[in-house]
Amino acid sequence: PMILSTKITYSVRALAYLAAHAPEGGYLSLTEVANGEGISLNYLAHLFSKLRARGVIESIRGRRGGYRLARPPEEITLQEIIEAVDMGDFLNLNLPPEVEDRSSCRMVTDLLWAGFDRHVRRFLTETTLASVLEEVEEAA
Secondary structure (H helix, E strand, O other): OOOOOOOHHHHHHHHHHHHHOOOOOOOEOHHHHHHHHHHOOOHHHHHHHHHHOOOOEEOOOOOOOEEEEEOOOOHHHHHHHHHHOOOOOOOOOOOOOOOOOOHHHHHHHHHHHHHHHHHHHHHHHHHHHHHHHHHHHHHO
């Protein structure tokens, strides 16, 4: 299986927790999300700051404050989450630049990696937080 960074894994888990547990139109405290998912409060605050800056979540201060999804989970993609917390290009495959004289083996390898990159990017842009939640419910 592909290895995802802790930033990505924790962000998806925390956002799924928000989607599943926040009251309709309401907010959850950072502490509640951190405790619910077993994530360090400071680490989650750092991730939520990035997610808020990218418009994935919104927050309000105060006694009844906290965090909630900025949009329905059907509108939040894995690509968007990854770009928010991992500063851009999650799949930097470092494909070599085009050169004129390359062996057919090298070209095949490059084409395979380029195809892999396209499929993963398509998966990330088509997979929403809602679809992740559906899969979790089906697996439970």
